[in-house]
Structure formats: structure tokens, C-alpha cells
Amino acid sequence: xxxxxxxxxxxAFGLAVYLFSRKAGQIRRNILLGRDVQLNDEPAxxxxxxxxxxxxxxxxxxxxxxxxxxxxxxxxxxxxxxxILEIILxxxxxxxRLFAPILGGLYPVLIGCFEILAVLVILGCxxxxxxxxxxxxKRLNQHELxxxxxxxxNYILITEIVLMLLFLTMNTADQAHSPFWISGQFTGIxxxxxxxxxxxxxxxxxxLHILGILAFLNYLPYSKHLHIIxxxxxxxxxxxxxxxxxxxxxxxxxxxxxxxxxxxxGSEPASDVMPKFGAKDVNDLTWKNxxxxxSCTECGRCTAACPANITGKKLSPRKIMMDTRxxxxxxxxxxxxxxxxxxxRDYISEEELRACTSCNACVQECPVSIxxxxxxxxxxxxxxxxxxxxPQEWNMxxxxxxxxxxxxxxxxxxxxxxxxxxxx
Amino acid sequence: xxxxxxxxESPEILFWVGCAGSFDQRAQKITKAFxxxxxxxxxxxxxxxxxxxxxxxxxxxxxxxxxxQMMAQNNxxxxxxxxxxxxxxxxxxxxxxxxxEYPELGGNYEVIHHATYLxxxxxxxxxxxxxxxxxxxxxxxxxxxxxLGRANNIYEAPRKVLEALDAxxxxxxxxxxxxxxxxxxxxxxxxxxxxxxxxxxxxxxxxAVETGASVIASNCPFCMTMLTDGVKEQGxxxxxxxxxxxxxxxxxxx
Numbered sequence: 001x002x003x004x005x006x007x008x009x010x011x012a013f014g015l016a017v018y019l020f021s022r023k024a025g026q027i028r029r030n031i032l033l034g035r036d037v038q039l040n041d042e043p044a045x046x047x048x049x050x051x052x053x054x055x056x057x058x059x060x061x062x063x064x065x066x067x068x069x070x071x072x073x074x075x076x077x078x079x080x081x082x083x084i085l086e087i088i089l090x091x092x093x094x095x096x097r098l099f100a101p102i103l104g105g106l107y108p109v110l111i112g113c114f115e116i117l118a119v120l121v122i123l124g125c126x127x128x129x130x131x132x133x134x135x136x137x138k139r140l141n142q143h144e145l146x147x148x149x150x151x152x153x154n155y156i157l158i159t160e161i162v163l164m165l166l167f168l169t170m171n172t173a174d175q176a177h178s179p180f181w182i183s184g185q186f187t188g189i190x191x192x193x194x195x196x197x198x199x200x201x202x203x204x205x206x207x208l209h210i211l212g213i214l215a216f217l218n219y220l221p222y223s224k225h226l227h228i229i230x231x232x233x234x235x236x237x238x239x240x241x242x243x244x245x246x247x248x249x250x251x252x253x254x255x256x257x258x259x260x261x262x263x264x265x266g267s268e269p270a271s272d273v274m275p276k277f278g279a280k281d282v283n284d285l286t287w288k289n290x291x292x293x294x295s296c297t298e299c300g301r302c303t304a305a306c307p308a309n310i311t312g313k314k315l316s317p318r319k320i321m322m323d324t325r326x327x328x329x330x331x332x333x334x335x336x337x338x339x340x341x342x343x344x345r346d347y348i349s350e351e352e353l354r355a356c357t358s359c360n361a362c363v364q365e366c367p368v369s370i371x372x373x374x375x376x377x378x379x380x381x382x383x384x385x386x387x388x389x390x391p392q393e394w395n396m397x398x399x400x401x402x403x404x405x406x407x408x409x410x411x412x413x414x415x416x417x418x419x420x421x422x423x424x
Numbered sequence: 425x426x427x428x429x430x431x432x433e434s435p436e437i438l439f440w441v442g443c444a445g446s447f448d449q450r451a452q453k454i455t456k457a458f459x460x461x462x463x464x465x466x467x468x469x470x471x472x473x474x475x476x477x478x479x480x481x482x483x484x485x486x487x488x489x490x491x492x493q494m495m496a497q498n499n500x501x502x503x504x505x506x507x508x509x510x511x512x513x514x515x516x517x518x519x520x521x522x523x524x525e526y527p528e529l530g531g532n533y534e535v536i537h538h539a540t541y542l543x544x545x546x547x548x549x550x551x552x553x554x555x556x557x558x559x560x561x562x563x564x565x566x567x568x569x570x571x572l573g574r575a576n577n578i579y580e581a582p583r584k585v586l587e588a589l590d591a592x593x594x595x596x597x598x599x600x601x602x603x604x605x606x607x608x609x610x611x612x613x614x615x616x617x618x619x620x621x622x623x624x625x626x627x628x629x630x631x632a633v634e635t636g637a638s639v640i641a642s643n644c645p646f647c648m649t650m651l652t653d654g655v656k657e658q659g660x661x662x663x664x665x666x667x668x669x670x671x672x673x674x675x676x677x678x
Contacts, residue, residue: 062602244575245524249489253529256493261501278487307605307628312621355618358485358610359570364601377485384487393615394486401491405477406443407614415441416473418452422459 002094009091009210016214023221027294030332034287039237046236049369054235059367063301069127072120073160077228080121083114083167087210097177112181115171118164119182125157132157139300144319149224149298156225163212170205173198227297231368234295237288238369243360246377251275278381281342282328285375292370293325302362302372308355315355317362317372323347324375344379353379354391425470425506435470437541438503440513440522443478444645450652451645457674458514458538464677465550469512475502479521486611493529496521500531514538514670516571516644517609523576537572538670539582539643546588552678559591559676565637566593567628567651568603569644582643585669589676594635604628606654608646629654633664640666 052058057074060067086099100107131137132153140153171183173190175198190198220226257264279285282293302317303309309316327343344350353376362372383389390398397407405412428435439462444451462469477499480492503511511533513519523535536544545551564586572578579600586593598604607617607624617623629651632640640655642648651666658664 242520242524242576244520244571246484248525248528249493252489252493253497256490256497260494260497277489305602307607307624308618308620310604311607311617311624311627313618315618351618354615355620356610357570357605357607357612357624359605360574361570361602361605364574377487380485380487381489382487385489390486390488391615394488394611397486397611397614398483398488398491401478401480401483401495405495406447407478407482408443408447410447412474412477415446415476416471418441418446418455419459419471419473422456 006092006094012211012214013088013091016217020217020221023218026332027221027226030328031287031290031294033283033328033331034285034290035283037286037288039288042240045240046238049238050232050235053238053367053369054232057367059365062365069124072117072124073128074228076117076121076124076164079117080114080167083111084210084213087206091210097174100177108177108180111171115168115180115182118167122161122164125161129154129157139304142300142303142316142318144303144316144322145298145300149322152223152225153298155219156223159212159216159219163209163216166205166209166212170202170209173202173205224296224298227295227368230291230295231297234291235369237291239363239371243363247374249277249381252277276382277385278383279375279378280344280382280386282324282331284382285324285343285378289324289371289375289378290328292372292375293321293328295368296321296325296370297368298322299367301365301367302370305361305365307357307359307361313352313355314349315352317376320348320352320372320375321370344382348379350383350389353383356380425472425475425508428470429506434507434509436468437470437510437512437536438506438508439469439471440511440515440518441471441476442513442515442518442645445514446476448645448649450648454514454645454648454668454670457668458670460674461542461545461551461670461677465545467545472502472506477502479518481517481521482611482614484521484525485609486614496526496529496531500526500529503531503533508533510534510536512536512538512541514643514645514668516569516575517646520571520575537576537578537581537643539572539585540578542585542669542673543581546585551588551673553588553590553676554678557590557676559589559639559672562591562639563594563635563637564589564591564639564641564672565596565632565635566599566641567596567606567632567643567647568600569642569647570603570605570609572643573603574601582641582669585673586641589672591639594637596631596635598631604631606644606647606650608644608650613646613649623654623657625650625654626657627654629656629658633658633660638664639672640664641669641672642666643669 057067057071060070086097089098090096103110132140168183171180172186175187179187190201220229276284282290296318298318300318306315306317324343327347356373356376358373358377360373400407400409404410425438441455445455478495479499480495483495484492511522513522513535516537519535519537522533542551566583566586568579583593604627605624606628632651633655640651642651648666648668655661655664655666
């Protein structure tokens with residue numbers, strides 16, 4: 001009997017790990033559709049960002065109440081992994097509470113702590129469900145979440161509550177071990193049941209708990225919840241430069257240099273490949289932009305802070321990230337074939353891009369170091385440089401700068417007129 | 425600048441006036457106020473005059489990298505020719521571009537926004553304020569420009585400058601890194617807003633007026649335009665003034 005259970009467990013576990021790694025590989029491939037950028041400088045600073053932003057959740061604490069609840073769920077997730085390790089080892093080796101004899105008196109304390117965390121996780125998830133579905137917090141109910149994204153969020157919260165309840169019920173039924181801090185309070189509920197029934201309850205909960213976790217693992221790559229993994233690399237690769245700095249375009253720099261100061265431009269022959277300007281589709285974006293898209297948990301702090309969105313414009317930085325991920329998934333499945341579609345227009349409209357004030361509020365707000373602005377500005381570059389598509393007023397501004405060295409139609413000779421006025 | 429160069433001298437700072445500060449009538453007043461301060465303090469400064477061009481910021485943010493590169497490389501040639509070391513500007517867009525985007529094109533200077541520069545002058549005791557300040561006890565609110573604030577993490581310097589006025593600084597709900605944009609950045613200054621329920625500067629104007637402050641202090645010529653319109657939309661243009669921090673200091677300097 002034992003050997004069959006062990007075998008079943010090993011098969012379930014192996015299958016879950018296999019399926020997850022296969023999907024993880026696909027996501028990695030999709031992210032690498034993006035163009036290359038070097039983001040390995042200053043490792044010390046980057047590790048500091050991982051510690052502060054990912055482990056420490058520094059930016060979450062811009063909203064303290066939600067941050068505390070989220071921290072419960074996060075800490076629960078991280079720490080209960082120790083319990084899952086025990087469960088997996090038990091499953092493979094056919095043991096029961098393998099760590100109990102090893103840890104001795106410490107074991108019930110440890111499980112007690114896990115139980116407290118489990119209760120806090122349930123509390124956090126319950127409040128989050130209420131915020132989403134009853135209070136209807138605005139940023140959690142905007143129209144880009146209609147359909148799957150909204151269900152996705154609810155499924156995750158409900159699953160987490162169910163998993164924690166299974167864990168607590170399992171401990172309650174396991175009366176052979178000393179009563180644990182939380183589940184020990186509830187043993188009365190199960191009193192009067194035969195040992196066989198108790199064992200059956202304990203075993204069922206054990207199986208449902210671990211199978212639930214393995215299923216959840218495989219749900220992650222299809223869900224916004226993937227941030228629990230990708231927030232960490234995303235913090236490492238986050239921008240270190242001042243947010244106001246825009247990415248340079250060396251190809252254009254070179255071309256202009258050839259025009260203005262040919263003696264400085266170097267003698268290497270111009271490349272035969274016509275460089276692409278800006279981004280039209282996800283493979284024109286950087287791999288960091290795509291990692292951003294997969295790290296997005298659709299919390300909408302970016303959109304809630306976006307001046308364009310606040311004043312009713314179509315732009316929503318969260319939608320930019322969701323669109324980018326959807327398109328990366330789509331393009332990944334095509335395997336180098338063309339489908340005649342692109343991120344620009346089929347997903348993100350010109351109107352959205354035109355509404356951005358480059359104020360960096362979205363970048364500032366994102367708890368997992370996503371930069372929606374970088375994507376917007378690359379798409380704008382494509383519009384202007386590849387398609388000459390700009391509002392009439394912008395074209396006037398361009399020609400004013402080109403001809404009068406100022407964005408308005410003033411004579412360059414009048415640039416110091418104010419000074420002459422002051423001296424007279 | 426050409427005069428300094430001809431005399432074989434170099435100024436302490438180059439004052440980068442910017443297009444708004446040079447041509448926009450309202451922003452010219454900021455320019456003049458800042459120059460008044462520099463003169464009173466006795467800073468030896470220069471301007472590029474007709475040799476200054478747009479930094480290229482609006483073109484770059486609209487997506488036109490060619491025009492940006494033309495402006496940037498041309499400006500860098502002029503600045504390097506004069507061997508400029510230190511630049512002060514009253515425009516956070518010029519500041520951001522000169523400070524963050526010119527170095528990789530070969531333009532390396534110490535670039536300071538006038539908020540920081542004024543704070544340095546005050547800290548060094550070089551700016552003396554009048555005893556009976558006309559802003560004493562008055563409510564002033566400060567609007568963080570995106571390109572000084574989030575883009576470059578400068579939040580305290582302009583507030584320290586305002587403290588020197590002995591006024592009561594009241595913050596808007598969305599301030600510092602949470603500050604709401606005025607609506608002009610990213611080349612929006614030069615086009616109509618997209619369709620929406622309201623204008624960004626109306627939203628910000630309302631928020632600023634609601635603080636009950638009689639002065640909205642700004643640090644950017646574009647925010648100045650946007651907020652002035654925002655206050656007008658609230659019908660408060662008589663009781664609430666939008667003034668640049670340089671104008672506030674210039675009014676109170678001894």
C-alpha cells in the first residue's frame with residue numbers, strides 16, 4: 001500500500017515539475033524574443049535592489065495597510081515552503097512528518113508558526129477578495145481587467161485560502177502529534193471520530209494540499225501570479241540610471257555625427273543592415289521589457305497614478321504591460337512565422353501612446369520594478385521615425401526646432417532679447 | 425559667453441536659459457528674476473545667447489531622435505568649444521537632458537537646476553532676505569515637476585528654498601514622488617490633449633487651489649503655463665498666483 005502511494009506521489013511530483021519546466025522554458029524563449037541589452041553592471045547595487053524591492057517589498061509600503069496584508073501572504077508563501085519540503089520528502093520516502101523526530105521540541109513550535117502564518121494568509125486573502133469584489137477598489141476593477149484577468153485574481157485568492165484550510169485541517173486531524181498552536185484549538189470538532197476516519201481525513205487533506213500546490217505551480221505561468229517568481233530577477237535587472245534618462249539610439253547618433261562632424265565619426269563603413277527605429281512589435285523591445293510584462297501582477301498602481309488615465313484618457317500603463325505579455329505569448333506560439341499582426345495598433349493604439357506625458361509616475365509606483373514608459377517611448381519612436389506619423393502640431397514643433405532652434409516659431413535672433421530689455 | 429571667451433576669462437556658471445525662458449513671455453519673467461538674483465549675489469555668469477539651441481527634449485520624447493541628435497550634438501560642440509564646466513538652468517527638462525542625456529554624446533558638465541543652485545546660495549548665506557517678508561505666514565503650496573522630482577529625485581532643494589521665505593508650506597495630497605504631472609511633459613506642451621474627461625492641468629489646478637494656498641510655487645516654465653491655466657479654470661486667478669521659486673526669492677531678496 002505504502003509503495004503505491006509513494007509511486008503515485010513521485011509520478012505526480014515528477015509530472016508537475018516536468019510540465020512547469022516546459023512552460024518556464026517557453027516563457028524564457030518568449031522573453032528572449034526581445035532585443036539584447038546589457039544589464040549586468042554594478043552587481044552590488046542590483047543585489048541591493050533585489051533585497052529592498054523584492055525581498056523587502058519596499059515599494060509596497062507606499063500603501064501601508066495593503067502592504068502589511070500582502071506581507072502576510074508573501075511571508076506565508078516563503079516560509080511555508082519549508083513545510084512543503086517536508087511534505088515532498090514524506091511523499092517520496094513514504095514517511096510521516098519526517099522532520100518531527102529530527103527537530104524534537106522545536107518541531108511543534110515551527111508548525112505552530114506555520115499555522116499562524118496560514119491564518120494570516122487566509123485573513124489577507126479574504127480582505128483582498130473583499131477589496132476586489134465588494135468594496136470594488138477602482139484600480140482593481142478597471143475595464144482592462146474584464147474577463148480572464150479578474151477571474152484569475154479571484155481564483156488565486158480562493159486557491160490560497162483553500163490550500164491553507166487544508167493544511168490546518170490536516171494538522172487538526174493529526175492527533176497523534178502534540179496539539180499545534182492553532183489547529184490544536186479545533187480538535188474538539190473532530191472528537192468522537194474513529195482513528196480510521198481521522199487518518200482518512202488527515203491523508204485526504206495531505207494529498208489535496210500537495211496536489212493543490214503542484215497544480216498551483218503549473219497555473220502560475222498562465223497567471224498574473226507569476227510575479228512571485230519573476231519579481232526577483234526583475235528587481236535585479238531594474239534601471240539604475242535616473243528615470244528621466246531616455247535610451248540612446250547609437251545608429252542615429254552616428255548618422256548625425258557623420259553629418260555634423262564627419263572627422264569624429266570614425267572610419268568604419270556603415271552597416272548594410274538598415275537599422276530599425278523604435279519598436280513596432282514585441283521583438284523590437286528589449287528582453288527586459290518582456291520580462292517586465294511577464295512580471296506584471298496587474299495591481300494597477302501604475303494606472304491609478306497615471307495623469308492621463310486619471311483624466312479619462314485611453315492610456316493605461318497596466319494595459320500596456322498586459323498587451324505586451326499577450327503579444328509575446330502569441331508571437332512565441334508562432335515560432336518565427338508571421339501573422340501580420342503587431343503590438344502597435346493590434347494591441348496598443350496610437351491614441352494611448354499619444355496621451356503619455358512621460359511623467360514617470362507609473363515607473364515610480366510599480367512594486368516589481370516595471371517600466372511601462374520605456375515601451376511607450378519606443379513605440380512612439382517607431383511611429384515618428386518609421387511611419388512619419390505624428391499629430392500636426394508635433395510636426396510643426398519638429399520643423400520649428402529644425403529651422404528656428406526652438407519648438408516655437410520665433411526668430412533665433414530674438415533668443416537674447418530679454419537680456420537686452422533688462423539692460424536697457 | 426562669447427564676450428568672456430574673447431576676454432580670455434571664464435565665468436563661474438553658464439546660465440542655460442532654455443527656449444521657454446528665452447521666448448515665452450511668462451517664462452521670460454522667471455529668467456529675469458533669476459538673473460536679478462545672480463546679479464545681486466554677484467555671481468559671474470554667462471549665457472550662450474543666440475548660440476543656444478533647444479536641447480532636443482520635446483523632439484526626443486515625441487519620438488524624433490534625429491532632431492534630438494542634431495540639437496544635442498550641435499549644443500555639445502558649442503559648449504565644449506567654450507570649455508564650459510558648470511551649467512545652471514531654470515528648466516527641469518533642459519536640466520534632465522543636459523545632465524543625463526548629453527554625457528554619452530560627449531557633453532560632460534556639472535549641471536544644476538536653479539532650485540538646487542538657489543538652495544546652495546541660501547545655505548552659503550549669499551542670499552539675504554528682507555526682514556519683513558511679504559510671504560511671511562502666507563500659505564504656499566509647491567508643485568513638483570516630474571523632471572526634477574521623479575526623473576531626478578530632487579524634492580528637498582526647492583522646499584528648502586521656500587522655507588527661506590518664512591511662509592507656511594502646505595503640501596498637496598499628491599506631492600513629492602506621488603506628485604501629479606501638470607500635463608505638459610513628453611512633448612504634450614506642443615499638442616492638444618487626447619480625448620478624456622478633463623484636462624490634466626485642470627485636475628492639478630483644482631488640487632492646488634484646494635490647499636487654500638495663495639501662491640503655487642513651481643520650478644518649470646511648462647508647469648507654469650499649465651498651472652496658470654488650471655487656476656484660471658477654477659476662477660481663482662485673482663487670489664491664487666503661480667510663481668516660480670526664482671520669482672519668489674527675487675521679490676524678497678535684499
